[in-house]
Amino acid sequence: MNDGAWNTPVSPGDGSRWAAAPNGSGARPHDGAALVAEALRSRREQLAQRWADATPFRAVYVAGRDAAVGAAHRLVDALAEVAGSGRCADPSAPGFGRVRPQLAEMLAERGAAGATAVQLGAEVAELRHALLALVRDHASHEGGDAGDAGDAVVAAMELVGTLRLVAMETVLDRDAGIIARQRQEILDIATPVLRLWDGVLAVPLIGTLDSARSQVMTEALLEGIVEQRAEVAILDITGVPMVDTVVAQHLMRTATAVRLMGATCVLSGIRPQIAQTIAALGIDLGGIRTRSTLADALAWALRHIGEPAGG
Incomplete structure:
Protein backbone atom coordinates (compact mmCIF):
# COMPACT_ATOMS: atom_id res chain seq x y z
CA MET A 1 0.00 0.00 0.00
CA ASN A 2 1.34 3.48 -0.83
CA ASP A 3 1.21 6.62 1.31
CA GLY A 4 -2.32 7.76 0.68
CA ALA A 5 -2.49 7.89 -3.13
CA TRP A 6 -5.22 5.97 -4.87
CA ASN A 7 -4.17 2.52 -6.08
CA THR A 8 -4.65 1.29 -9.64
CA PRO A 9 -8.36 1.43 -10.47
CA VAL A 10 -10.17 -1.80 -11.22
CA SER A 11 -13.54 -2.47 -12.81
CA PRO A 12 -16.38 -4.08 -10.84
CA GLY A 13 -17.63 -5.54 -14.11
CA ASP A 14 -20.68 -3.29 -14.58
CA GLY A 15 -19.01 -0.63 -16.70
CA SER A 16 -18.25 1.84 -13.90
CA ARG A 17 -14.83 2.73 -12.55
CA TRP A 18 -13.73 1.90 -9.02
CA ALA A 19 -10.70 3.25 -7.25
CA ALA A 20 -9.15 1.36 -4.36
CA ALA A 21 -9.07 3.52 -1.25
CA PRO A 22 -5.82 4.05 0.69
CA ASN A 23 -5.01 2.28 3.93
CA GLY A 24 -6.98 -0.81 2.89
CA SER A 25 -10.34 0.85 3.52
CA GLY A 26 -12.03 -0.87 0.59
CA ALA A 27 -13.30 0.55 -2.68
CA ARG A 28 -15.77 3.21 -3.76
CA PRO A 29 -17.43 4.20 -7.02
CA HIS A 30 -15.60 7.11 -8.65
CA ASP A 31 -16.44 8.17 -12.20
CA GLY A 32 -15.87 11.27 -14.28
CA ALA A 33 -19.37 12.70 -13.87
CA ALA A 34 -19.18 12.39 -10.08
CA LEU A 35 -15.85 14.21 -10.07
CA VAL A 36 -17.32 16.98 -12.23
CA ALA A 37 -20.26 17.31 -9.81
CA GLU A 38 -17.82 17.58 -6.90
CA ALA A 39 -15.83 20.26 -8.73
CA LEU A 40 -18.94 22.29 -9.55
CA ARG A 41 -20.21 22.19 -5.97
CA SER A 42 -16.93 22.84 -4.19
CA ARG A 43 -15.78 25.56 -6.59
CA ARG A 44 -19.15 27.08 -7.35
CA GLU A 45 -18.15 30.66 -6.61
CA GLN A 46 -14.90 30.46 -8.56
CA LEU A 47 -16.60 29.20 -11.71
CA ALA A 48 -19.54 31.61 -11.42
CA GLN A 49 -17.15 34.56 -11.21
CA ARG A 50 -15.34 33.43 -14.35
CA TRP A 51 -18.53 32.71 -16.28
CA ALA A 52 -19.97 36.09 -15.32
CA ASP A 53 -17.26 37.65 -17.51
CA ALA A 54 -18.07 35.40 -20.49
CA THR A 55 -20.12 36.77 -23.41
CA PRO A 56 -23.48 35.04 -22.72
CA PHE A 57 -23.61 36.61 -19.25
CA ARG A 58 -21.67 39.86 -19.71
CA ALA A 59 -23.62 40.87 -22.82
CA VAL A 60 -27.02 40.18 -21.26
CA TYR A 61 -26.67 41.41 -17.70
CA VAL A 62 -25.31 44.84 -18.57
CA ALA A 63 -26.99 46.58 -15.63
CA GLY A 64 -24.60 45.09 -13.10
CA ARG A 65 -22.12 42.29 -12.56
CA ASP A 66 -24.00 40.95 -9.53
CA ALA A 67 -26.89 39.92 -11.78
CA ALA A 68 -24.47 38.13 -14.11
CA VAL A 69 -22.87 36.30 -11.18
CA GLY A 70 -26.29 35.29 -9.86
CA ALA A 71 -27.27 33.88 -13.25
CA ALA A 72 -23.95 32.04 -13.47
CA HIS A 73 -24.56 30.56 -10.00
CA ARG A 74 -27.88 29.15 -11.18
CA LEU A 75 -26.27 27.58 -14.22
CA VAL A 76 -23.46 26.05 -12.14
CA ASP A 77 -26.01 24.57 -9.72
CA ALA A 78 -28.06 23.12 -12.57
CA LEU A 79 -25.01 21.53 -14.19
CA ALA A 80 -23.91 20.12 -10.83
CA GLU A 81 -27.32 18.46 -10.57
CA VAL A 82 -26.94 16.98 -14.05
CA ALA A 83 -23.41 15.73 -13.39
CA GLY A 84 -24.49 14.29 -10.05
CA SER A 85 -27.14 12.25 -11.83
CA GLY A 86 -24.54 10.87 -14.24
CA ARG A 87 -26.63 12.01 -17.23
CA CYS A 88 -24.19 14.49 -18.76
CA ALA A 89 -25.20 13.56 -22.31
CA ASP A 90 -28.97 13.59 -21.67
CA PRO A 91 -30.79 16.84 -22.63
CA SER A 92 -33.83 15.67 -20.64
CA ALA A 93 -31.92 15.49 -17.34
CA PRO A 94 -33.76 17.48 -14.62
CA GLY A 95 -30.98 20.02 -14.20
CA PHE A 96 -31.20 21.04 -17.84
CA GLY A 97 -34.95 21.45 -17.49
CA ARG A 98 -34.40 23.82 -14.59
CA VAL A 99 -32.07 26.07 -16.57
CA ARG A 100 -34.06 26.22 -19.82
CA PRO A 101 -36.11 29.31 -18.83
CA GLN A 102 -32.92 31.19 -17.95
CA LEU A 103 -31.29 30.13 -21.21
CA ALA A 104 -34.37 31.22 -23.13
CA GLU A 105 -34.22 34.67 -21.53
CA MET A 106 -30.48 35.08 -22.13
CA LEU A 107 -30.55 33.82 -25.70
CA ALA A 108 -33.56 35.99 -26.53
CA GLU A 109 -31.60 39.04 -25.36
CA ARG A 110 -28.61 38.04 -27.45
CA GLY A 111 -30.83 37.33 -30.45
CA ALA A 112 -32.44 40.75 -30.12
CA ALA A 113 -28.94 42.22 -30.23
CA GLY A 114 -28.35 40.54 -33.59
CA ALA A 115 -26.56 37.34 -32.57
CA THR A 116 -27.31 34.42 -34.89
CA ALA A 117 -28.13 30.89 -33.73
CA VAL A 118 -24.63 29.77 -34.72
CA GLN A 119 -23.06 32.58 -32.70
CA LEU A 120 -25.21 31.75 -29.69
CA GLY A 121 -24.16 28.11 -29.83
CA ALA A 122 -20.50 29.12 -30.06
CA GLU A 123 -20.85 31.48 -27.09
CA VAL A 124 -22.31 28.72 -24.93
CA ALA A 125 -19.56 26.34 -26.07
CA GLU A 126 -16.94 28.87 -24.95
CA LEU A 127 -18.00 28.25 -21.35
CA ARG A 128 -16.15 24.94 -21.53
CA HIS A 129 -12.71 26.54 -21.16
CA ALA A 130 -13.27 27.72 -17.60
CA LEU A 131 -15.06 24.48 -16.68
CA LEU A 132 -12.29 22.23 -18.02
CA ALA A 133 -9.60 24.24 -16.24
CA LEU A 134 -11.54 23.99 -12.99
CA VAL A 135 -12.16 20.24 -13.38
CA ARG A 136 -8.50 19.51 -14.13
CA ASP A 137 -7.39 21.54 -11.13
CA HIS A 138 -9.94 19.88 -8.87
CA ALA A 139 -8.91 16.40 -10.05
CA SER A 140 -5.24 17.09 -9.38
CA HIS A 141 -5.95 18.35 -5.86
CA GLU A 142 -8.17 15.35 -5.11
CA GLY A 143 -5.23 13.01 -5.67
CA GLY A 144 -6.97 10.86 -8.26
CA ASP A 145 -5.01 9.10 -10.98
CA ALA A 146 -4.73 10.15 -14.62
CA GLY A 147 -7.64 7.91 -15.54
CA ASP A 148 -9.97 9.69 -13.13
CA ALA A 149 -8.89 13.09 -14.44
CA GLY A 150 -9.38 11.94 -18.02
CA ASP A 151 -12.85 10.61 -17.27
CA ALA A 152 -13.73 13.91 -15.61
CA VAL A 153 -12.57 15.92 -18.61
CA VAL A 154 -14.63 13.72 -20.94
CA ALA A 155 -17.69 14.11 -18.70
CA ALA A 156 -17.19 17.89 -18.58
CA MET A 157 -16.97 18.02 -22.38
CA GLU A 158 -20.17 15.97 -22.62
CA LEU A 159 -21.85 18.29 -20.14
CA VAL A 160 -21.02 21.47 -22.06
CA GLY A 161 -21.84 19.79 -25.37
CA THR A 162 -25.29 18.88 -24.09
CA LEU A 163 -25.73 22.37 -22.66
CA ARG A 164 -25.02 23.73 -26.13
CA LEU A 165 -27.60 21.32 -27.59
CA VAL A 166 -30.17 22.46 -25.02
CA ALA A 167 -29.36 26.08 -25.87
CA MET A 168 -29.85 25.44 -29.58
CA GLU A 169 -33.14 23.65 -28.89
CA THR A 170 -34.21 26.68 -26.87
CA VAL A 171 -33.32 28.99 -29.76
CA LEU A 172 -35.20 26.82 -32.25
CA ASP A 173 -38.26 26.61 -29.96
CA ARG A 174 -38.23 30.40 -29.64
CA ASP A 175 -37.84 30.85 -33.38
CA ALA A 176 -40.62 28.34 -34.05
CA GLY A 177 -42.89 30.32 -31.74
CA ILE A 178 -42.00 33.56 -33.50
CA ILE A 179 -42.64 31.98 -36.91
CA ALA A 180 -46.00 30.61 -35.74
CA ARG A 181 -47.04 34.04 -34.43
CA GLN A 182 -45.90 35.73 -37.62
CA ARG A 183 -47.78 33.16 -39.70
CA GLN A 184 -50.92 33.85 -37.70
CA GLU A 185 -50.45 37.59 -38.12
CA ILE A 186 -49.99 37.14 -41.87
CA LEU A 187 -53.14 35.00 -42.03
CA ASP A 188 -55.07 37.66 -40.14
CA ILE A 189 -53.78 40.40 -42.43
CA ALA A 190 -54.37 38.32 -45.55
CA THR A 191 -58.02 37.66 -44.66
CA PRO A 192 -59.43 41.01 -43.54
CA VAL A 193 -63.14 41.41 -42.87
Missing part, protein backbone atom coordinates in the same frame (compact mmCIF):
# COMPACT_ATOMS: atom_id res chain seq x y z
CA LEU A 194 -64.27 44.74 -44.30
CA ARG A 195 -67.48 46.61 -43.49
CA LEU A 196 -68.76 47.86 -46.86
CA TRP A 197 -72.10 49.12 -45.58
CA ASP A 198 -74.33 48.83 -42.57
CA GLY A 199 -75.19 45.14 -42.55
CA VAL A 200 -72.77 44.22 -45.38
CA LEU A 201 -69.35 42.64 -44.84
CA ALA A 202 -66.79 41.51 -47.40
CA VAL A 203 -63.67 39.34 -47.32
CA PRO A 204 -61.37 40.04 -50.29
CA LEU A 205 -59.31 36.89 -50.81
CA ILE A 206 -55.91 37.06 -52.48
CA GLY A 207 -53.70 34.04 -53.13
CA THR A 208 -54.20 30.40 -52.26
CA LEU A 209 -57.01 29.39 -49.92
CA ASP A 210 -55.77 26.51 -47.76
CA SER A 211 -57.27 24.91 -44.66
CA ALA A 212 -55.52 27.18 -42.15
CA ARG A 213 -56.44 30.34 -43.98
CA SER A 214 -59.99 29.13 -44.54
CA GLN A 215 -60.46 28.57 -40.82
CA VAL A 216 -59.08 32.00 -39.95
CA MET A 217 -61.35 33.57 -42.58
CA THR A 218 -64.45 31.75 -41.35
CA GLU A 219 -63.84 32.57 -37.68
CA ALA A 220 -63.15 36.24 -38.42
CA LEU A 221 -66.19 36.51 -40.68
CA LEU A 222 -68.55 34.90 -38.16
CA GLU A 223 -67.26 37.20 -35.42
CA GLY A 224 -67.81 40.15 -37.74
CA ILE A 225 -71.37 39.06 -38.50
CA VAL A 226 -72.16 38.97 -34.79
CA GLU A 227 -70.45 42.27 -33.98
CA GLN A 228 -71.86 44.18 -36.98
CA ARG A 229 -75.21 42.37 -37.08
CA ALA A 230 -74.52 41.84 -40.75
CA GLU A 231 -77.14 40.42 -43.09
CA VAL A 232 -74.86 39.82 -46.09
CA ALA A 233 -71.30 38.46 -46.26
CA ILE A 234 -69.45 38.73 -49.58
CA LEU A 235 -66.54 36.42 -50.36
CA ASP A 236 -64.59 38.06 -53.17
CA ILE A 237 -62.25 35.63 -54.98
CA THR A 238 -61.00 38.05 -57.63
CA GLY A 239 -57.46 37.56 -56.30
CA VAL A 240 -57.64 33.76 -56.04
CA PRO A 241 -55.67 32.34 -58.99
CA MET A 242 -57.36 28.95 -59.08
CA VAL A 243 -60.48 27.30 -57.75
CA ASP A 244 -60.33 23.52 -57.48
CA THR A 245 -62.39 21.02 -55.52
CA VAL A 246 -60.52 21.72 -52.28
CA VAL A 247 -60.93 25.50 -52.55
CA ALA A 248 -64.61 25.06 -53.44
CA GLN A 249 -65.11 22.90 -50.33
CA HIS A 250 -63.55 25.61 -48.16
CA LEU A 251 -65.89 28.20 -49.68
CA MET A 252 -68.92 25.96 -49.23
CA ARG A 253 -68.11 25.36 -45.56
CA THR A 254 -67.73 29.08 -44.96
CA ALA A 255 -71.01 29.80 -46.76
CA THR A 256 -72.79 27.15 -44.68
CA ALA A 257 -71.47 28.68 -41.46
CA VAL A 258 -72.61 32.13 -42.62
CA ARG A 259 -76.13 30.82 -43.31
CA LEU A 260 -76.24 29.20 -39.87
CA MET A 261 -75.57 32.66 -38.42
CA GLY A 262 -78.66 33.95 -40.24
CA ALA A 263 -76.79 35.89 -42.95
CA THR A 264 -76.64 35.47 -46.73
CA CYS A 265 -73.36 34.56 -48.43
CA VAL A 266 -72.48 36.00 -51.86
CA LEU A 267 -69.49 34.82 -53.91
CA SER A 268 -68.03 37.48 -56.20
CA GLY A 269 -65.08 37.78 -58.55
CA ILE A 270 -65.88 34.72 -60.64
CA ARG A 271 -63.88 35.23 -63.82
CA PRO A 272 -64.66 33.28 -67.03
CA GLN A 273 -61.71 30.93 -66.46
CA ILE A 274 -62.85 30.22 -62.92
CA ALA A 275 -66.42 29.60 -64.12
CA GLN A 276 -65.17 27.13 -66.74
CA THR A 277 -63.04 25.30 -64.17
CA ILE A 278 -65.94 25.03 -61.73
CA ALA A 279 -68.20 23.68 -64.46
CA ALA A 280 -65.59 21.22 -65.74
CA LEU A 281 -64.99 19.84 -62.24
CA GLY A 282 -68.72 19.50 -61.64
CA ILE A 283 -68.48 21.60 -58.48
CA ASP A 284 -71.92 22.47 -57.11
CA LEU A 285 -72.06 25.94 -55.61
CA GLY A 286 -75.75 25.57 -54.90
CA GLY A 287 -76.86 27.70 -52.00
CA ILE A 288 -74.28 30.42 -52.71
CA ARG A 289 -75.32 33.48 -54.68
CA THR A 290 -72.67 34.39 -57.25
CA ARG A 291 -71.75 37.66 -58.97
CA SER A 292 -69.00 38.41 -61.44
CA THR A 293 -67.59 41.43 -59.60
CA LEU A 294 -67.47 42.83 -56.09
CA ALA A 295 -69.43 45.88 -57.29
CA ASP A 296 -72.23 43.63 -58.56
CA ALA A 297 -72.24 41.74 -55.27
CA LEU A 298 -72.47 44.97 -53.27
CA ALA A 299 -75.31 46.24 -55.47
CA TRP A 300 -77.23 43.00 -54.85
CA ALA A 301 -76.51 43.21 -51.11
CA LEU A 302 -77.84 46.77 -50.90
CA ARG A 303 -81.05 45.78 -52.66
CA HIS A 304 -81.34 42.77 -50.36
CA ILE A 305 -81.17 44.88 -47.21
CA GLY A 306 -83.42 47.56 -48.68
CA GLU A 307 -80.83 50.22 -49.41
CA PRO A 308 -80.64 52.07 -52.75
CA ALA A 309 -77.87 50.55 -54.90
CA GLY A 310 -77.05 53.82 -56.65
CA GLY A 311 -76.35 54.43 -60.32
